[in-house]
Amino acid sequence: MEQTQSFVTTLGQPNVVSILMFFLFVAITLYITYWAAKKTKTTSEFYAAGRSITGFQNGLALSGDYMSAASFLGIAGMVAMRGYDGLIYSIGFLVGWPLIMFLIAEPLRNLGKYTFADVVAFRLKQKPVRIASSVGSLMTITFYLIAQMVGAGSLVKTLFGLSYELAVIIVGVVMMAYVLFGGMLATTWVQIIKAVLLLVGATVLVVLTLSQFNFNPINIFNASAEKYSDAILSPGGYISNPWDAISLGLALMLGTAGLPHILMRFYTVPNSKEARKSVFVATGFIGYFYILTFIIGFGAMVLVGQDVIGSFDKGGNMSALLLSETVGGQVFLGFIAAVAFATILAVVAGLTLSGASTLSHDLYINVFKNGKSDEAGEVKVAKRATLALGIIAILLGLIFKGQNVAFMVGLAFAIAASANFPSLILSILWKKFTTKGATSSIITGTVLAIALIILSPTVWVDVFGYEEAVFPWKNPALISLTASFLVGIVVSMMDKEPSAEEKFEDEKLRTYLGIGAE
Amino acid sequence: MQSILESKQFKKLVTDRWKVSIMFTIIMLSVYFGFILLIAFKKELLAYKIGEHLTIGLPIGLGVIILAWVLTGLYVRWANTKYDQEVQSIKSQITNLK
Numbered sequence: 001m002e003q004t005q006s007f008v009t010t011l012g013q014p015n016v017v018s019i020l021m022f023f024l025f026v027a028i029t030l031y032i033t034y035w036a037a038k039k040t041k042t043t044s045e046f047y048a049a050g051r052s053i054t055g056f057q058n059g060l061a062l063s064g065d066y067m068s069a070a071s072f073l074g075i076a077g078m079v080a081m082r083g084y085d086g087l088i089y090s091i092g093f094l095v096g097w098p099l100i101m102f103l104i105a106e107p108l109r110n111l112g113k114y115t116f117a118d119v120v121a122f123r124l125k126q127k128p129v130r131i132a133s134s135v136g137s138l139m140t141i142t143f144y145l146i147a148q149m150v151g152a153g154s155l156v157k158t159l160f161g162l163s164y165e166l167a168v169i170i171v172g173v174v175m176m177a178y179v180l181f182g183g184m185l186a187t188t189w190v191q192i193i194k195a196v197l198l199l200v201g202a203t204v205l206v207v208l209t210l211s212q213f214n215f216n217p218i219n220i221f222n223a224s225a226e227k228y229s230d231a232i233l234s235p236g237g238y239i240s241n242p243w244d245a246i247s248l249g250l251a252l253m254l255g256t257a258g259l260p261h262i263l264m265r266f267y268t269v270p271n272s273k274e275a276r277k278s279v280f281v282a283t284g285f286i287g288y289f290y291i292l293t294f295i296i297g298f299g300a301m302v303l304v305g306q307d308v309i310g311s312f313d314k315g316g317n318m319s320a321l322l323l324s325e326t327v328g329g330q331v332f333l334g335f336i337a338a339v340a341f342a343t344i345l346a347v348v349a350g351l352t353l354s355g356a357s358t359l360s361h362d363l364y365i366n367v368f369k370n371g372k373s374d375e376a377g378e379v380k381v382a383k384r385a386t387l388a389l390g391i392i393a394i395l396l397g398l399i400f401k402g403q404n405v406a407f408m409v410g411l412a413f414a415i416a417a418s419a420n421f422p423s424l425i426l427s428i429l430w431k432k433f434t435t436k437g438a439t440s441s442i443i444t445g446t447v448l449a450i451a452l453i454i455l456s457p458t459v460w461v462d463v464f465g466y467e468e469a470v471f472p473w474k475n476p477a478l479i480s481l482t483a484s485f486l487v488g489i490v491v492s493m494m495d496k497e498p499s500a501e502e503k504f505e506d507e508k509l510r511t512y513l514g515i516g517a518e
Numbered sequence: 519m520q521s522i523l524e525s526k527q528f529k530k531l532v533t534d535r536w537k538v539s540i541m542f543t544i545i546m547l548s549v550y551f552g553f554i555l556l557i558a559f560k561k562e563l564l565a566y567k568i569g570e571h572l573t574i575g576l577p578i579g580l581g582v583i584i585l586a587w588v589l590t591g592l593y594v595r596w597a598n599t600k601y602d603q604e605v606q607s608i609k610s611q612i613t614n615l616k
Contacts (some may be wrong), residue, residue, distance in 0.1 A: 102539040229575075235565070512535065
């Protein structure tokens with residue numbers, strides 16, 4: 001066994017390269033925002049980039065939206081600390097995408113206009129369904145947003161040596177500029193640039209790592225088994241309760257298919273053919289990226305060492321960055337750090353735009369204005385909503401400083417899977433789905449997901465500090481998702497809505513042929 | 519329009535679409551939950567060694583990721599050829615009706 005040298009890192013000191021890189025990224029993206037602002041006047045331009053994005057571009061943007069800092073730093077960290085068990089997350093996060101393709105992408109694109117609630121409410125009573133689905137959307141977005149903002153603050157503090165508060169404010173303000181002035185067009189291009197940077201950065205990191213192992217990934221795995229134990233290459237004790245494992249699997253898989261900021265992207269392409277192409281492209285890039293993070297995790301485990309990674313934080317979140325410095329020096333660390341920051345910025349912008357569209361399109365226009373929209377008025381409301389959400393995001397980031405927010409991404413996925421996915425799929429597939437069925441399904445899913453997570457070990461024990469959790473599993477989706485489906489089906493069967501059934505037949509031309517799709 | 523909705527060709531289009539979608543969905547669900555169930559109940563199977571240290575769990579995990587992507591590709595190929603062709607044929611009938 002070789003002696004692990006105490007590893008000297010510059011992490012935590014201001015890194016000139018990363019600060020320059022980051023400013024370059026912000027400058028370029030703000031210029032794009034300026035360009036996009038001139039093309040963003042109508043609602044369709046603000047929410048959906050005028051449906052001008054190609055399938056390939058949208059595929060990149062989708063993967064940009066999805067590859068958050070949590071998946072880059074978090075999954076690489078989990079692999080570095082736990083080995084094989086980290087792979088469970090990578091796979092779970094990916095397999096939702098094929099389901100989006102097979103079940104959702106085309107009907108969603110053909111039936112909707114700007115938000116997935118358009119599809120849920122299409123043939124049902126607008127007001128109750130819009131209100132319920134807004135609750136589901138906004139809950140998902142808020143918890144995701146908190147996790148991203150807190151992540152941004154602590155990341156920037158470790159990377160650049162800036163203060164937490166300043167980092168949160170910078171992210172909030174720059175993100176607001178993208179969305180406010182450039183709408184979906186700017187947000188899409190920010191995502192595309194970020195996705196390319198992240199994919200290139202991760203690829204270079206893997207190549208540099210492999211170069212120390214004769215370019216053979218098997219050597220990395222062997223080295224890790226020799227340094228630690230063979231157990232690192234097989235499933236361990238991370239998931240001990242089989243039901244919990246299934247529940248986690250459901251949340252990861254179906255949560256992806258219920259994320260409002262992901263679903264919203266399907267309206268940026270001109271038709272359902274481009275929509276399906278974009279899922280294929282996105283699945284490819286995301287899958288490739290997760291394979292890279294797997295190698296990065298093992299590389300960090302071998303070259304940096306679990307003790308060193310764990311001394312920064314127990315979750316191993318700094319492993320990708322520490323590995324960058326080990327194999328590529330300070331300059332490369334600066335590059336990867338800037339990419340990680342840009343990643344957070346882009347994801348937060350996507351979330352905010354999606355939240356703003358829920359507030360303005362679903363709630364303001366379709367609930368308070370009875371669906372009557374005047375173009376200029378709706379854009380104005382959407383911009384005000386963006387401003388409000390931006391400020392709320394900054395405040396949430398400041399309020400939750402230093403809190404354990406690791407469970408919040410899980411909570412966002414649980415709500416997305418339990419509240420958004422069942423109502424969306426039932427309204428696409430089932431003729432007899434009714435207004436009451438939809439609203440009760442969404443409410444059941446939201447309330448159960450939140451309540452069970454609060455009572456679960458992740459919050460009850462880890463955050464509140466009680467001895468034992470009331471609800472034994474870490475993941476509620478198996479119960480909350482099943483309940484949401486059952487309630488939606490039972491309530492609809494006890495109810496009759498002839499107008500909805502009639503419209504179901506009429507909408508078929510639009511669903512399957514795209515006739516009349518916006 | 520009503521006649522199109524009730525035509526055999528359109529009805530077949532709709533059932534075929536869901537047949538294919540559901541088939542792909544079932545393949546993906548069984549592969550993924552098969553993997554999860556292995557982790558939950560039969561860890562030792564994934565720990566089976568295929569090299570000095572390498573376990574069969576690694577290529578299997580990698581395989582699930584690649585399969586997910588391949589399945590989306592196969593679906594796109596089906597939709598771009600078979601499905602879109604039918605849609606075009608039905609759409610041309612609608613134009614003739616007008």
